[in-house]
Amino acid sequence: MLLAVGFSGVCLSATLLGVWTSARRDSFLLTWAAGVMLLVGHVLTYWTYVQTPSIPLLMGVLAFLAAGLALLYGAAHQFCAGLSPLRPALLAGIVVFVFELPLLLAGYDGTAMMAEDLGALIVLGLTAWTYFRHRSDAPIPMVALAAMYTACAVAFGLCGLVLLLDRQWIIGHAPQNWAEDISIMVAVASMTGIGALSLALNQARNAARHRAASLRDPLTGAMNRRALFSRHGERPFGAYMAIVMFDLDHFKRINDMHGHATGDRVLFGFAEVARRHLRANDDLVRLGGEEFALVMSRITQEQAQALARRICEDFAAAVLTTDRGPLSCTVSAGIGFGHADGARLEEVLHKADDALYAAKRNGRNRIEYENWRLVG
16 A cells, blocks of 8 residues: 555656646646655655664654655645745744654654654645635635645544554554554545646646736736727726727837837836726726727716826826937827717727827827817
């Protein structure tokens, strides 16, 4: 049974390493694989200790287990919170081993095993709590992971409890009791389940990351046209909804005179200025090229005009340092509103687009709305 656990661990670690080599940004997989391999080392060392008990072998058993479980705890922090695994892993591993080593050196091998089981119970419990605390990301898989880690923690706790109740302070060999048998079975089942769920969670996170990336403009971080129609395409635009379309004035000239790298900085700068004025329910969209749209809900005509004016004024006031000297830019804008019956997205975009082109025809650096204008 112990060899089966070790073989299962080797296969799982190899799988995790294989997945990591194809997606190296998912570094938690590398931490997790290292933790599993250390646990494999624990299992193989324990199997050897069962055949020929000795203090050095038992010391290896305790060290491998403390280090492996500590890395699994660190991997949980890395996966759930994006934090470095080193601090929690080192803290957990050192604390557990420091308590075990003096007992072992004093000859109390049974007591050291109790400390080992207690340490495993605590570290696995903390790992389970880490996944459970972040269950909002993926409730069912995260709770299932927490449950499996909890089962392992309980199994280790039972092993230590049996030794304690039997007062086996010094035993000179590997313990043999019903709790140890249960612990091995739980380890086999949990290792398989935890590995499968961890890989599934990582795949789901990557898929969500790719979906999010497909809905964002990579240069400015604004939503793209696809995201605009995905989010608002079927939404009726009422009287208190508006779209402002912005077009950077003479942007081709900026690219021709200063280069496309400077042009990219200008686009990013406009997005930053616009974001500073966004309310919680507003969406900034890059439609393409130098065109942006701002979708606003729960807003009056006067508020929409004032918000557009502030963005235009702040962008015009911004100065960009370039190799050819300071550069300032302006932007034209057009505002389209929904209506009480509920307009379609295309209809409001068309209104805003018509107003924008009126602003460009009338000299640029201004805001237009239907048949009248606001000077920018």
